[in-house]
Amino acid sequence: MSDRHDVxxxxxxxxxxxxxxxxxxxxxxxxxxxxxxxxxxxxxxxTFPVGPIEYDAQIPKRDQRQMEAWQRxxxxxxxxxxxxxxxxxxxxxxxxxxxxxxxxxxxxDVAVDTAILTDLRGQEKRDAFVNERLMSDLRPTLFLAQxxxxxxxxxxxxxxxxGSSRTFMGEEASGADAxxxxxxxxxxxxxxxxxxxxxxxxxxxxxxxxxxxxxxxxEAPFKPVWDRGxxxxxxxxxxxxxxxxxxxxxxxxxxxxxxxxxxxxxxNRNPRKPGDTAETLLSEWKSVEKSxxxxxxxVISGASGAEPxxxxxxxxxxxxxxxxxxxxxxxxxxxxxxxxANIAIGCQAVRKGTLFPAAGSGDTGTAPAGGISxxxxxxxxxxxxxxxALIERVG
Amino acid sequence: xxxxxxxxxxxxxxxxxTGMGIVSPLGTGKADNWKRLTAGESGIRSITRFSTEGLxxxxxxxxxxxYEDGMVSSELSEKLARLAGTEAIEESxxxxxxxxxxxxxxxxxxEIEWSQRYALAAASGANExxxxxxxxxxxxxxxxxxxxxxxxxxxxxxxxxEHFGTKGSPxxxxxxxxxxxxxxxxxxxxxxxxxxxxxxxxxxxxxxTAESVVRFSLLSALSTNNATPQGASRPFSKNRDGFVLAEGxxxxxxxxxDHAVARGAKILAVVEGCGEKADNFHRxxxxxxxxxxxSCMRRALDDAGVTADDVDYINAHGTSTPENDKMEYxxxxxxxxxxxxxxxxxxxxxxxxxxxxxxxxxxxVVSALTIxxxxxxxxxxxxxxxxxxxxxxxxxxxxxxxxxxxxxNSFGFGGQNTCLVITGEPA
Numbered sequence: 145m146s147d148r149h150d151v152x153x154x155x156x157x158x159x160x161x162x163x164x165x166x167x168x169x170x171x172x173x174x175x176x177x178x179x180x181x182x183x184x185x186x187x188x189x190x191t192f193p194v195g196p197i198e199y200d201a202q203i204p205k206r207d208q209r210q211m212e213a214w215q216r217x218x219x220x221x222x223x224x225x226x227x228x229x230x231x232x233x234x235x236x237x238x239x240x241x242x243x244x245x246x247x248x249x250x251x252x253d254v255a256v257d258t259a260i261l262t263d264l265r266g267q268e269k270r271d272a273f274v275n276e277r278l279m280s281d282l283r284p285t286l287f288l289a290q291x292x293x294x295x296x297x298x299x300x301x302x303x304x305x306x307g308s309s310r311t312f313m314g315e316e317a318s319g320a321d322a323x324x325x326x327x328x329x330x331x332x333x334x335x336x337x338x339x340x341x342x343x344x345x346x347x348x349x350x351x352x353x354x355x356x357x358x359x360x361x362x363e364a365p366f367k368p369v370w371d372r373g374x375x376x377x378x379x380x381x382x383x384x385x386x387x388x389x390x391x392x393x394x395x396x397x398x399x400x401x402x403x404x405x406x407x408x409x410x411x412n413r414n415p416r417k418p419g420d421t422a423e424t425l426l427s428e429w430k431s432v433e434k435s436x437x438x439x440x441x442x443v444i445s446g447a448s449g450a451e452p453x454x455x456x457x458x459x460x461x462x463x464x465x466x467x468x469x470x471x472x473x474x475x476x477x478x479x480x481x482x483x484x485a486n487i488a489i490g491c492q493a494v495r496k497g498t499l500f501p502a503a504g505s506g507d508t509g510t511a512p513a514g515g516i517s518x519x520x521x522x523x524x525x526x527x528x529x530x531x532x533a534l535i536e537r538v539g
Numbered sequence: 540x541x542x543x544x545x546x547x548x549x550x551x552x553x554x555x556x557t558g559m560g561i562v563s564p565l566g567t568g569k570a571d572n573w574k575r576l577t578a579g580e581s582g583i584r585s586i587t588r589f590s591t592e593g594l595x596x597x598x599x600x601x602x603x604x605x606y607e608d609g610m611v612s613s614e615l616s617e618k619l620a621r622l623a624g625t626e627a628i629e630e631s632x633x634x635x636x637x638x639x640x641x642x643x644x645x646x647x648x649x650e651i652e653w654s655q656r657y658a659l660a661a662a663s664g665a666n667e668x669x670x671x672x673x674x675x676x677x678x679x680x681x682x683x684x685x686x687x688x689x690x691x692x693x694x695x696x697x698x699x700x701e702h703f704g705t706k707g708s709p710x711x712x713x714x715x716x717x718x719x720x721x722x723x724x725x726x727x728x729x730x731x732x733x734x735x736x737x738x739x740x741x742x743x744x745x746x747x748t749a750e751s752v753v754r755f756s757l758l759s760a761l762s763t764n765n766a767t768p769q770g771a772s773r774p775f776s777k778n779r780d781g782f783v784l785a786e787g788x789x790x791x792x793x794x795x796x797d798h799a800v801a802r803g804a805k806i807l808a809v810v811e812g813c814g815e816k817a818d819n820f821h822r823x824x825x826x827x828x829x830x831x832x833x834s835c836m837r838r839a840l841d842d843a844g845v846t847a848d849d850v851d852y853i854n855a856h857g858t859s860t861p862e863n864d865k866m867e868y869x870x871x872x873x874x875x876x877x878x879x880x881x882x883x884x885x886x887x888x889x890x891x892x893x894x895x896x897x898x899x900x901x902x903x904v905v906s907a908l909t910i911x912x913x914x915x916x917x918x919x920x921x922x923x924x925x926x927x928x929x930x931x932x933x934x935x936x937x938x939x940x941x942x943x944x945x946x947x948n949s950f951g952f953g954g955q956n957t958c959l960v961i962t963g964e965p966a
Contacts (some may be wrong), residue, residue, distance in 0.1 A: 210822060243817070248692060249772050254671055260803045261660045263671040274653055275749050279593060284757035288822050288952075292692075293713045300819040306831070309817035309955045310721055313711045314693035321710045325725070332732040349671035353659075356653060356678035358687025411708040415701055445938035490861065509834025528697050529708055 151330045152395050152402035155229025155388030157221040157341070158488040160475040161192040161381060162417065165224060166492045167481075170262040172474075173489070173500035175517035180380060180475045181366055186352050188363040191348045191478030193383035196424030207302050208534030212251050212289035213382070215298050218481075222299045225339065228530045230400055235304060235397070241388075242307040242335045243296055244326050246318035246342035246480035250290035252350045269464060295343055312480075315531025316448065318342070319483035320411040324531070326389050327409045327410050336394040339389055342481035346380025355380065359450065360528060366472040369449035369505025378526055380441035381476025385484035396484065401413025402538040404491045404519075408432050411523075411531045421530060425522065428532040429464055435534060438466070440517040442499060444490040445470040446482055447506065450526035457524045458506040466510025466520065469499055482521035484532055494537045543618035544797030545813070545965065548844030549941025551731040553965060557804040559794035559904045560623035560741075563891045564600035565786055568626055568939040573908050577937040581769035581890050583783050598768040599747050600785025600892030606745070613649045615745030615786070617695045619897070620644065623788035624703055624741050631792035633703075633737070634803055638848050640735040642705035643725040644696045645718030645742035647896045652748060655686045657850025675835040704892035705739055715951030716856070717815075718742055719789055719899030721957050724813040726793040731829065736798035742900030743788035755784060758823060760860060770920050772893075773885035774931045775864050776927040782858040785892025789900030790905075806964045808907035811944070818954030823861060825950060829869035832956055836874045836946060845944065847875045850882060850960075852915055852940070854906045854947040857886025858893050868928035869946065883940065885918040885933040900948035903959055906945045910963045914939050 145379055147491060158165065161180040162172045172180075172196050174354050199208055199216050202223035208216055226232040231241065242479060254517065260277045267273040287292050293311040300306050309371045312318040312325075329335040345351075355361050355378060362377035410428040414420035447454045447470045471489050478485055498513035516537075523531035544813035545553045561568065562827045565575040575582075591597035606615055628635065641881065647963040662680060663673035677683070688694045691712065700709035714721040719742025726738030749918025755761045773779040799806055816838060818831035825832060840846060852873075856867055872879050887905050895902055909915055918932040944962045951957075 249650055252650070257656065258669055258671060261656060262667075264657070264660075269590070269592065270657070271590035271749065275590065275593035275753065278593070278750055278753040279756070282753060282757060285822075287758060290648070290650075290754075291713075291715065291953065293953045293955060294822065295950070296817075296956070297822055300817045300954050303824065304819055305956075306817040306819050309714065309953070310815075311727075311955075313646065313713060314696055314709075315691065317693055317708050318711070320706050324708075325710070328732060328734065330651065332731065334728055341846040349675070350651070350764040353671055353675050353678055354690055356675045356688070357651075357690075359685050410671050413697060413700060413708045462547050525693070527691065528693050531708070 149331050149333060150392035151327050151406045152390050152392050153387050153404045153406055153491055154390045154400045154402055155225040156403055156488045156491055157224025157228060157386045158218055159194055159221045160383040160485060161194060161198060162196055162475055163403060164197060166488060168215040169489060170496060176501035182305050183364045188368055189352060190362045190364060191347045192379060194227045204303050209278045210285055211289060211298055212343035215289060215295050216342050217345060217382060217384040218295045219298050219302050221343060222339060223303055224279040225386035225388050226303055226339055234414050236305045238306065240307045241305050243299060243305050243309050243336040244322040244338060244340050245296040245311045246293035246322040247295045247313065248344060248480050251291055251348050253286055253418050254349050267493055269355065284378045285464025315479045315527060316482050316523050316525035318480050320523045320529060323483065323533060324409040324411040327406055330389055331392050333535040337390045340389055341385050341484045341509060343384035344478040344481045346477060347382050351380055359412060369447045369470050370455060370504035371505030372449050375456055376449050376452060378449055379476040381478045381484050383475060383478035383481045385481045385488050387484060387487060404494050405538050406534045407435060407534045407536050409533045416528060420455045423526060424459050424530040425460045428530065432534045437517055440512050440514055440516055441466050441520060442493060442516055444486050444493060444519050444521045446486045446523040448472060448477055448524060453524050467499060467511065469507050473503045486521050489535060490521040490535050493519050494535060553796035554727045554793055554810045554897045555729045555796050555799050555806045556808045556907055557794050557806060558627035558790050558808065559801050559907060560790040561806060561901055561904045562602060562605060562619050562900060563787035564602055565891060567604065567622055569908065576890055576905065577914055579917050579919045579935060579937065581919060583768045583771055583892050585768055591755050594752055596752055596763050598771055598783060600788040601747050602745060602784060611652050612647065612746040612748060612924035613689045613695055616647060616743045619691060619788035620699055620741050620743035623790035623896050627792050633792060637704040638739050640737035641707045641729055642700050642709040643722040643740045644699060644709060644711045645722040645896045646695060646711045647744045647746040648713060649684060649690050649692060671924060673704045699799045701864050702737060713896060713958065714955035715953050716895055717899055717949035717951040717957040718896040719901060719947040721959035723791060723810060723898060723903055723959060724957060727810050727813055729792060730795050737794045741788060741790040742897040744894050744896035745786045745823060747784050747786055752784060762859065772859045772889050773920040774859045774889050774918055775925060775928060775930055776921055777923045779859045779861060779864060783892035785894045786895040787891065787897045787901055789897055791903060791906045808910055808961045809965060810959060811962050812839045812960040814839030814842055814958045816956050818956060823952050825866045826845050829873060830868055830948030832870040832875050832950055835956040835958050836870060839946060839960050843960035845858045850944050850946050851942045852945050853884035854902050854945055855884050855886045856950045857949040859888060865928060868930060883931045883933045884913055885915060887916060889919045899957060902947050904937045904963065906947045907960045909945060910942050913942055
């Protein structure tokens with residue numbers, strides 16, 4: 145398969161604490177100021193909830209009832225991307241549109257869990273008690289809201305994307321993997337068009353618990369990702385981000401305009417010994433460096449706020465020397481959805497030709513005077529996974 | 540450099556299997572599994588790992604020979620993946636710990652489990668109603684640090700990538716009951732793209748817990764034939780009443796034909812084609828017209844550059860649910876037409892149960908063994924044929940047969956379907 149195809153981004157859908165759609169995101173980013181975090185619901189932890197979303201605009205009510213919030217956010221963002229690409233409700237194209245979704249697990253029924261734990265005290269037959277309570281208290285359809293692959297399943301149901309359906313798992317790295325595989329398949333001619341994205345709802349007690357077991361969560365007062373001290377910290381967020389990738393030929397044939405070209409995607413791992421993250425990121429940079437136009441390129445960083453990964457990324461970015469903005473400061477940690485959200489924001493930076501205000505010590509430089517033609521987008525997972533993509537203005 | 544090696548009908552590098560591994564409730568390793576599969580033995584038993592009091596279903600194909608006391612799902616699933624992956628790599632002759640290509644892992648979703656929740660609740664010391672905030676308050680105690688890695692999706696693929704020495708970011712994936720086949724498809728595609736000469740694909744699932752049994756029970760998906768565990772999984776029978784949850788792992792080492800030949804590896808089978816098609820009928824039910832699965836099989840045949848006439852045997856998805864088996868019959872009867880009566884179709888799940896995430900990989904391994912041994916494992920428990928779905932299910936007893944080409948079906952919840960076309964060594 146030596147035939148290479150250019151891969152275009154022809155649709156973007158983004159939902160986060162900053163709002164919905166690229167324009168809302170951009171306006172709020174450009175305005176700067178205090179990020180839209182919540183320090184009350186999970187106090188003392190800081191989270192980034194999504195704002196009110198008119199789900200009815202994308203998802204029939206009966207389908208909404210079969211989903212939990214993370215799926216509704218994702219299905220909604222996917223709908224925005226399909227609409228943006230001009231293929232929403234186009235059954236002929238959707239029938240062959242492939243799909244790769246990056247997803248984690250859905251939410252538990254916190255009320256059922258805590259009621260069982262409370263009533264369990266003093267029970268002699270603990271396991272039998274839990275079995276009976278689960279059989280009577282769990283909603284049958286909750287399972288479908290918990291399975292990672294049911295985000296893709298719901299996108300097929302609601303939006304009719306049925307070419308194929310794959311779901312990747314594994315926090316931030318799965319987002320980079322999803323974009324990487326979708327890009328590689330289109331570039332090699334294995335696919336013409338693919339919906340790629342992820343969704344996450346970190347504003348949930350069960351996830352606050354999971355991360356509290358092993359990763360420091362950010363507590364008030366709020367600090368930018370670069371400046372969260374030697375132990376680092378995450379601010380769990382809700383977000384959904386999808387892009388439509390398409391071969392240039394396929395897009396031109398149907399008269400679709402590119403938002404940007406996705407030139408390269410890299411996704412790697414290392415065991416995270418000291419210096420590993422810097423080394424992997426630097427080697428990924430080396431493989432795109434020759435294509436980068438230094439006078440018109442910027443870095444949209446996916447630094448998570450976890451340490452020492454964030455400090456290692458800052459060191460590498462400082463060596464590279466391009467202007468840097470980290471989006472996680474503004475939208476929080478959205479795990480599987482993070483890289484795709486960053487790709488979406490990178491698209492807007494390339495389209496608008498400017499950069500939002502710096503926040504924190506790792507945000508450096510200013511937008512190039514002659515505008516922005518390229519964005520180098522990074523994804524450094526809070527625990528594992530280093531990804532990097534190069535997106536470019538077309539024409 | 541332009542490779543001059545063996546190409547398929549579509550001009551792509553031919554992708555072969557040079558190593559295989561399998562763990563199921565029937566045993567560990569190909570030899571044991573093949574012996575029992577062809578003897579028509581069942582791996583389904585009453586569940587002993589946890590109390591089944593209060594559960595509607597009390598049977599499963601649990602891998603009790605692999606399970607160690609106190610293991611949570613991620614630990615058992617990881618062990619299964621290691622066993623199957625190690626067997627596959629050893630057979631391939633590729634050096635241990637330095638696998639020269641990417642890794643695709645079909646793996647079940649993970650969560651904090653009840654045993655862990657009990658421990659957190661006890662440590663919280665809460666006297667009144669226990670809230671999640673109480674659990675969070677004590678979560679950072681050192682004794683709970685292992686809970687964190689046991690419930691993070693990225694951890695097991697990372698550990699296995701480190702163990703096997705695979706290259707690049709390990710990709711863990713789920714397409715429900717099609718996951719194992721999807722892992723193989725991703726590996727095949729990577730080799731066809733020319734990105735690598737070898738790929739490791741594993742599907743593993745060791746996630747039978749009381750809560751997983753409850754969840755599937757609440758969807759009315761499980762057999763409740765608790766009195767006769769070994770007779771409970773009855774694909775294609777009139778009295779089938781649901782699937783039986785099971786655990787296991789399947790692993791394949793995929794390589795370009797040229798790479799395998801150059802290093803003198805024994806070629807076990809060829810993955811000739813892969814097809815997938817999503818269904819948007821319902822969250823748990825397949826489209827009653829069978830269109831998505833028909834399209835999925837046809838895409839796999841087309842990808843292989845063959846027609847329905849070239850298939851000798853169908854390794855069925857065959858879950859033993861009333862709906863799947865009926866829909867699968869509709870699908871195969873449409874794709875194979877009049878020829879269907881001459882094509883044997885059997886379900887490994889009659890003996891193994893439904894290993895969910897692992898099933899597609901396990902059944903790909905069994906399909907390759909079927910070709911290597913020219914012997915078809917039966918569909919056991921076939922006592923009451925369903926007249927609405929007349930099939931040659933290879934009832935109850937294994938059969939010697941000329942099998943050159945197999946289609947292996949995997950259809951999942953959430954409308955995710957994948958089919959693989961597998962043949963013997965190229966002439």
